[in-house]
Amino acid sequence: PISAKLVANMITRAGVDRVLTLDLHAGQIQGFFDIPTDNLFSVPVMARDVKAKYKRLANVMVVSPDVGGVVRARALAKRIDAQLAIVDKR
Structure with a gap:
């Protein structure tokens, strides 16, 4: 989970304003982002x-x-x- 938060922070700092994920292994990862995050199901x-x-x-x-x-x-x-x-x- 700590590494997921680190990646979320790096994505945000890169200027991304929204994240789209596919089939997150753990739904709580969405909460690591400080920007809107949508998880789609395949x-x-x-x-x-x-x-x-x-x-x-x-x-x-x-x-x-x-x-x-x-x-x-x-x-x-x-x-x-x-x-x-x-x-x-x-």
């Missing part, structure tokens, strides 16, 4: 594209690379009606 777009590209989703599985990605992976799996797997790095 799941709706990704789900639409997966459904358009792969007509047969019966054998599709969404895999989260770690526990931190489970919320996003679960959201995608739910939208495309797929199974979910989680990698345990321990």
Whole structure:
């Protein structure tokens, strides 16, 4: 978190007046910025594209690379009606 605050300060000092992020790993990072910050979620777009590209989703599985990605992976799996797997790095 300290490094995220440092990066937020550097971005602000560079003259940026608004930040747009995509799928922040931790939502509280938005609070590190002293300027308006918007976090967009990729799941709706990704789900639409997966459904358009792969007509047969019966054998599709969404895999989260770690526990931190489970919320996003679960959201995608739910939208495309797929199974979910989680990698345990321990």
